[in-house]
Amino acid sequence: MRQRLAIGAAILAITLLNYFQFPGHTWLQSDTQIYLPILEHMWDPDVLAKDLIVEHPHVAFTLYDETAIVLRKITGLEFRQVLQAEQFVFRSLGIWGVYLIATALGVSDLLALFVAAAFSLGATIMGPAVLTFEYEPVPRGFALALFFLAVGLVAHERYLWAGVAASVAFLIHAPTIAPFWFLYFLLMLWPGEPSFRRRRLNALWPLATAVLILVIVSRVEPANGEHQTFLARLDPKQMQLQRMRAGYNWISLWWHQWIWHYLILFAVAVVAYWRLRKDVPAPLRLFLIGLPLLGVLSLPVSYLLLEKLHWALLPQIQPGRLLLFDTAFAVILGAVAACRAAGQKRYIEAFLWLLPVYLIPANRAIAWPSWNRVLVVAALALLALLAVWAAQSSRRWAWAAVTAAVLVPFFLIPGYGKMRNYPPLHNPDLDQLADWARASTPKSAVFLFPDAEQDLYPGVFRVEAQRAVYVDWKTGGQVNFFKSLGEEWWSRWQKSMEAAFDPNHPERYRDLGIDYIVLRSKNRLASARAVYENGAFDVYPLTSVPPR
Numbered sequence: 001m002r003q004r005l006a007i008g009a010a011i012l013a014i015t016l017l018n019y020f021q022f023p024g025h026t027w028l029q030s031d032t033q034i035y036l037p038i039l040e041h042m043w044d045p046d047v048l049a050k051d052l053i054v055e056h057p058h059v060a061f062t063l064y065d066e067t068a069i070v071l072r073k074i075t076g077l078e079f080r081q082v083l084q085a086e087q088f089v090f091r092s093l094g095i096w097g098v099y100l101i102a103t104a105l106g107v108s109d110l111l112a113l114f115v116a117a118a119f120s121l122g123a124t125i126m127g128p129a130v131l132t133f134e135y136e137p138v139p140r141g142f143a144l145a146l147f148f149l150a151v152g153l154v155a156h157e158r159y160l161w162a163g164v165a166a167s168v169a170f171l172i173h174a175p176t177i178a179p180f181w182f183l184y185f186l187l188m189l190w191p192g193e194p195s196f197r198r199r200r201l202n203a204l205w206p207l208a209t210a211v212l213i214l215v216i217v218s219r220v221e222p223a224n225g226e227h228q229t230f231l232a233r234l235d236p237k238q239m240q241l242q243r244m245r246a247g248y249n250w251i252s253l254w255w256h257q258w259i260w261h262y263l264i265l266f267a268v269a270v271v272a273y274w275r276l277r278k279d280v281p282a283p284l285r286l287f288l289i290g291l292p293l294l295g296v297l298s299l300p301v302s303y304l305l306l307e308k309l310h311w312a313l314l315p316q317i318q319p320g321r322l323l324l325f326d327t328a329f330a331v332i333l334g335a336v337a338a339c340r341a342a343g344q345k346r347y348i349e350a351f352l353w354l355l356p357v358y359l360i361p362a363n364r365a366i367a368w369p370s371w372n373r374v375l376v377v378a379a380l381a382l383l384a385l386l387a388v389w390a391a392q393s394s395r396r397w398a399w400a401a402v403t404a405a406v407l408v409p410f411f412l413i414p415g416y417g418k419m420r421n422y423p424p425l426h427n428p429d430l431d432q433l434a435d436w437a438r439a440s441t442p443k444s445a446v447f448l449f450p451d452a453e454q455d456l457y458p459g460v461f462r463v464e465a466q467r468a469v470y471v472d473w474k475t476g477g478q479v480n481f482f483k484s485l486g487e488e489w490w491s492r493w494q495k496s497m498e499a500a501f502d503p504n505h506p507e508r509y510r511d512l513g514i515d516y517i518v519l520r521s522k523n524r525l526a527s528a529r530a531v532y533e534n535g536a537f538d539v540y541p542l543t544s545v546p547p548r
Helices: 002-020 032-043 064-075 079-104 109-119 139-155 159-172 174-189 194-201 204-220 236-245 255-279 282-308 319-343 347-363 371-392 398-412 428-440 457-465 474-480 483-496 506-510
Strands: 446-448 516-520 537-541
Touching (some): 002 079, 002 109, 002 398, 032 064, 032 079, 032 457, 032 474, 079 109, 079 139, 079 319, 109 319, 109 398, 139 174, 139 282, 159 174, 159 194, 159 204, 174 282, 236 474, 236 483, 255 282, 255 319, 255 347, 282 319, 319 347, 371 398, 428 537, 446 457, 457 474
Parallel strands (some): 446 516
Antiparallel strands (some): 516 537
């Protein structure tokens, strides 16, 4: 019992470092700019009623929204606190899952914590634009953490609990957990003792329950006004718009830059598996080989189904993001292979295994990094090698060495390595603008930021002020989901954002339903008086912008 508590405390400590230090977490810098308006409108239908995002919610087939609303009602907290608490819990479960995978591969509890900590440094999946640890509390991030927990539970033959974890993930974000269930059904068909097959069937009861719940909830949720056909094809206009705004789904736009990166990671994962094959438990084998293989195969499959057959469902499923598993298992299996090599006194081999483990979070790509990152990766690999050797040799100070190998990367990579995962977006001027709008304008007011271009701050304003934004770049990311949304977003963008704001014709903007124009202070109007201004922004009600 004492050992379990110590392991739990260590996983909690790793999660704290992962969440607050590196790779960290963000708010309203990415997809929470989409989900929060939808949630706020569900909570109060008068809020953001005229915003394009809430007119086309895409949460019908997820319990992400219902869970957040229920937790807000129970706790009395705001959505930010509720979602970030969920994010922390799910991250800890994902780290625990990697710990379980490592112990199933035969390493000690102490070294399994080292492996989990190395994985928790995170990774950016370039090209498909996804993360092993999502910085924001979004459905994909929650489901992915449960994915690794489910694999870890399968590795220990805890099939029922694996089914529970994977079924909860299905309720949160079905596309993320789909590869798990695909491989699990193959595992059901794998030869084995009848008793093992019966035990594996236990995981299907939670899944059946989850499917039933999701069908019921999707039926009772209000429709968004657009029916999606399963076998629909993209028309030329949709394809052009999606390639422009959501190019990460279109393999042809980035494969030539990143193909060798992922082939190398696939090779690392395969060779590491081969190195460990004698220690891999039977239920885990299919996942350790199958997931990286699915990642590589996702490239031709996505290219064929989306870019040749133009299947409209593909941009929503985003199969290219399966490349995440090549990166993830290159780190996990590489770290375990280093432990195994060090235990056999093959220290050069162990050091070589540790290089990609730290190069991935410190440099994002398997490419020659800057010299400061070369030093960081080499230093961390040497420190980890020392810690693994001490643990394998049962040195009294092994726990201290492993603790150092766990702690140092969280500070050295963003510090001396200067790895910045996300730019600063929030600032006092933007906060003050949102506070003013929330206190001094009607809930039905519509704002436009005509000089924002592709910057993300209008989306921050939308949520913090709880006021509609006529159009902004981030909203365009929803072109994957609804044809009508994409057409309306592009129409609004062309009408109001492609050309510079024209103060000579305010009626042009009033006729679009816009009530306030927000300009950066450097672009302030000499012919009109701002109703609000601070060091960064000026706000003009359209009724006070006279034509010249």
